[in-house]
Amino acid sequence: MKLYYSPGACSLSPHIVAREGKLPVELSRVTFDGAVRTTAEGEDFFVVNPKGGYVPALRLDSGEVLAEGVAIIQYLADQSSETLTPEKGSMDYYRMLEWLTFISSEIHKGFSPLYNPAITDEAKEAQIKKIFGRLTFVEAELGNHSYLIGDALTLPDAYLYTILRWSKKFAMDLSGHPNISAFMARMDAREGVKEALKEEGLEAFTA
Ligand SMILES: N[C@@H](CCC(=O)N[C@@H](CS)C(=O)NCC(=O)O)C(=O)O
Numbered sequence: 001m002k003l004y005y006s007p008g009a010c011s012l013s014p015h016i017v018a019r020e021g022k023l024p025v026e027l028s029r030v031t032f033d034g035a036v037r038t039t040a041e042g043e044d045f046f047v048v049n050p051k052g053g054y055v056p057a058l059r060l061d062s063g064e065v066l067a068e069g070v071a072i073i074q075y076l077a078d079q080s081s082e083t084l085t086p087e088k089g090s091m092d093y094y095r096m097l098e099w100l101t102f103i104s105s106e107i108h109k110g111f112s113p114l115y116n117p118a119i120t121d122e123a124k125e126a127q128i129k130k131i132f133g134r135l136t137f138v139e140a141e142l143g144n145h146s147y148l149i150g151d152a153l154t155l156p157d158a159y160l161y162t163i164l165r166w167s168k169k170f171a172m173d174l175s176g177h178p179n180i181s182a183f184m185a186r187m188d189a190r191e192g193v194k195e196a197l198k199e200e201g202l203e204a205f206t207a
Contacts, residue, residue: 001058004039004059006029006032007029007201007202010108010162012165012196012197013161017077017155018076018196027040028040028041028059058072084153095149107138107163111163113127114128131172142180158187164205188205
């Protein structure tokens with residue numbers, strides 16, 4: 001399998017899942033140069049992911065490409081002999097799907113407007129306020145257990161960690177969220193996370 005990624009982008013989530021799952025995933029860095037997007041192998045990335053040329057995308061051993069981070073991490077978990085999801089059909093399994101959807105639509109896509117260089121200061125401030133609103137719930141949940149679903153890592157933890165790393169870029173102070181801060185430190189300390197960060201040339205969040 002080959003994971004198309006950009007350092008520190010949302011593709012870090014499947015990268016962490018691959019490393020935590022001890023899966024032999026090859027990496028291909030995608031270079032974004034304006035409207036031109038090229039893989040490490042020189043392919044046009046819009047051909048690899050015709051939905052919009054965005055990372056992550058996973059090339060399977062069959063040659064097929066699977067896109068959308070939430071789908072990719074569930075595929076990876078199913079390939080791994082490590083336990084990265086609650087038992088299928090259990091209530092916790094549906095909680096996992098609930099978290100993945102919440103992180104994708106309410107937090108990940110909450111950050112997206114901040115990357116628009118044309119955003120006004122007022123709009124940026126309002127957007128950050130909205131993200132912090134969503135984090136109130138996350139902070140409360142992480143007060144009950146070490147990870148989002150109980151005391152073992154599952155898929156949404158890799159996704160949440162990846163997205164919340166972006167808070168630094170926008171000078172969002174997480175110190176008023178001690179449970180989230182402790183979670184970020186806990187994730188930083190995991191071997192799979194350390195490996196993925198090293199391979200992408202990134203620092204630990206708490207560094
Ligand atoms: N719906 C996609 C969105 C992925 C996404 O937002 N990728 C960003 C990086 S975090 C990207 O490649 N943006 C470039 C673009 O949208 O043109 C998913 O959830 O996987």
